Amino acid sequence: xxxxxxxxxxxxxxxxxxxxxxxxxxxxxxxxxxxxxxxxxxxxxxxxxxxxxxxxxxxxxxxxxxxxxxxxxxxxxxxxxxxxxxxxxxxxxxxxxxxxxxxxxxxxxxxxxxxxxxxxxxxxxxxxxxxxxxxxxxxxxxxxxxxxxxxxxxxxxxxxxxxxxxxxxxxxxxxxxxxxxxxxxxxxxxxxxxxxxxxxxxxxxxxxxxxxxxxxxxxxxxxxxxxxxxxxxxxxxxxxxxxxxxxxxxxxxxx
Numbered sequence: 389x390x391x392x393x394x395x396x397x398x399x400x401x402x403x404x405x406x407x408x409x410x411x412x413x414x415x416x417x418x419x420x421x422x423x424x425x426x427x428x429x430x431x432x433x434x435x436x437x438x439x440x441x442x443x444x445x446x447x448x449x450x451x452x453x454x455x456x457x458x459x460x461x462x463x464x465x466x467x468x469x470x471x472x473x474x475x476x477x478x479x480x481x482x483x484x485x486x487x488x489x490x491x492x493x494x495x496x497x498x499x500x501x502x503x504x505x506x507x508x509x510x511x512x513x514x515x516x517x518x519x520x521x522x523x524x525x526x527x528x529x530x531x532x533x534x535x536x537x538x539x540x541x542x543x544x545x546x547x548x549x550x551x552x553x554x555x556x557x558x559x560x561x562x563x564x565x566x567x568x569x570x571x572x573x574x575x576x577x578x579x580x581x582x583x584x585x586x587x588x589x590x591x592x593x594x595x596x597x598x599x600x601x602x603x604x605x606x607x608x609x610x611x612x613x614x615x616x617x618x619x620x621x622x623x624x625x626x627x628x629x630x631x632x633x634x635x636x637x638x639x640x641x642x643x
Contacts, residue, residue: 391524391544407520411513412441418509426505428497436491440506443487444480451479455608455617476607477514477596478621500582500636507588508571514564514592522557529554530604547605554602563595580640583633590629593622 393403416437423433455476488506492499521527525545530553531537537552547553570591571584578584600616608617615623 389523389525389538389540389542389545391542391546393523403523404517404520404526407516407523411516411520414516415509415513418512419506422505426501428502428505432495432497433502436488436497436502437506439491440484440488444484446480447483448476448480450483451476451617454479476618478618478625482621498581500580500585504575504578504581504584507584508568508575511564511568511571511588511592515561515568518557518561518564522555522561526605527557527560527603528605529556529559529602532602553604556599556602556604559599559602560596563592563599567591567595580636582636586629586632586636589625590633593626593629597622597626 390403392400393406394401416434419437420430420433423430489499491497492502518527525540525542525547528540528547531548531551532554533552534554536555538555539552540547540549543549567588571588574587575584597619600619600622603616609615610617610620
């Protein structure tokens with residue numbers, strides 16, 4: 389599609405990096421607006437947001453490097469070229485959740501309440517960043533002859549060129565948008581704190597598992613070629629999410 393949105397002199401502005409920047413700006417605006425309504429200190433929300441931002445990018449990049457280790461052994465400088473693509477959502481999620489939960493515990497903040505606050509913007513951010521993936525050509529799908537197959541022709545694209553491919557980036561983008569709308573609706577009706585966060589993880593792990601079936605890019609596999617890395621992680625996340633939803637609901641009924 390359009391991996392390089394525009395150039396200024398010798399500088400390239402990559403679609404992937406631009407969409408990530410837009411996603412974080414939108415996320416920060418949404419989180420701070422809702423935090424005021426919940427009476428959560430603005431300074432803590434901003435600190436936490438940037439903690440999640442940096443740990444999320446780091447975790448996403450580290451997992452991508454691990455599942456593509458041979459590529460980076462040959463071209464180690466490629467590790468730092470994040471703007472062109474190359475982040476794995478689950479890697480960022482795992483590290484960001486771990487670090488942010490530690491931050492909230494340290495500052496004695498209401499963990500599940502804040503987790504619910506950050507989750508819908510996360511889903512919307514997923515929509516925006518996957519649009520960036522589509523423009524960059526990363527996370528591309530298998531070859532298909534379905535009428536909505538997409539042909540990438542730009543030589544800077546990370547996708548296979550000149551063959552119709554499943555637009556798996558768009559599948560995941562609109563999956564994120566649908567989850568965002570559902571969680572926004574659920575936010576005004578939730579029965580207990582933590583419900584929005586764990587509902588997102590349950591929904592995303594199931595839908596991402598299905599989308600992975602149509603992915604065609606090299607991304608690491610488990611048990612031979614039985615499961616992709618993301619599918620394996622997704623199974624564990626789905627089981628944990630279901631357990632936590634039941635556990636937190638029971639806990640809320642006792643209060």
